[in-house]
Amino acid sequence: MDIFLIILTILLIGLAFYTFRILREYERGVIFFLGRFQKVKGPGLIIVIPVIQQIVKVDLRTMVYDVPTQDVISRDNVSVKVNAVIYFRVIDAEKAIINVEDFFEATSQLAQTTLRSILGQHELDEMLAQRDKLNEGIQILLDEQTDSWGIKVANVEIKHIDIDESMIRAIAKQAEAERERRAKVIHADGELEASQRLLEAATVLAEQPQALQLRYMQTLTEVAGDRSSVIVFPLPMDMIEGLRAIPRSQDSNGEDN
Secondary structure, three states: OHHHHHHHHHHHHHHHHHHEEEEOOOEEEEEEEOOEEEEEEOOEEEEOOOOOEEEEEEEOOOEEEEEEEEEEEOOOOOEEEEEEEEEEEEOOHHHHHHOOOOHHHHHHHHHHHHHHHHHOOOOHHHHHHOHHHHHHHHHHHHHHHOHHHOEEEEEEEEEEEEEOHHHHHHHHHHHHHHHHHHHHHHHHHHHHHHHHHHHHHHHHHHHOHHHHHHHHHHHHHHHHOOOOOOOOOOOOHHHHHHHHHHHHHHHHHHHHO
16 A cells, blocks of 8 residues: 555656646747647746646747868859858747757858858958958848747847968069059149149249249248258249340330430
């Protein structure tokens, strides 16, 4: 009799253990009644009838998946190694259990193929300079494809893009050539602007003789302050014309006499 009571007690404890379940705030229980989907329960205390009902727990917290390093050939035929990290979570427990066998494995494999596919459509310069844009493109595509699984891909981050050593040297040469090109363009723009300013100044001096005289006097003042032993004083053109006109006036006076 005592053995019977012990066995009965053990059976009751086991039955209670499988009947009463406690789900945490971030957990949901997908209930199947005789193999057919019934409902999603949780969180808190739920009752599951043994044998007749089965429960599959689903974690709703954000999961982090570190995508292994992928060999990618860019659109300009450069071989690179890329790895990334993906953040996703289950938003529909029913779809995550019924529509796919293993949602985590399915999402991870899809992430690898999508990463290679998206990056293969871009050139190396775009991979290096437009990483945020690539992250957004991969995230949107993954989110669309995993929607039927009840998965929400929240974020995708490309962590590393490893390039061959020879390609690194080529990129450095390209960057140096680009800096030289920009320096030459800036220098040419400066020369053009200076020539335009000189042309404007010459136009003003030609229209205003007084301004030319003031500039001449300023030049003489600057030269006088120089320590050079030899000073050459340029004469204005109007003064030279005046001197050339003196002999002509004398000749005309002599002829009259």
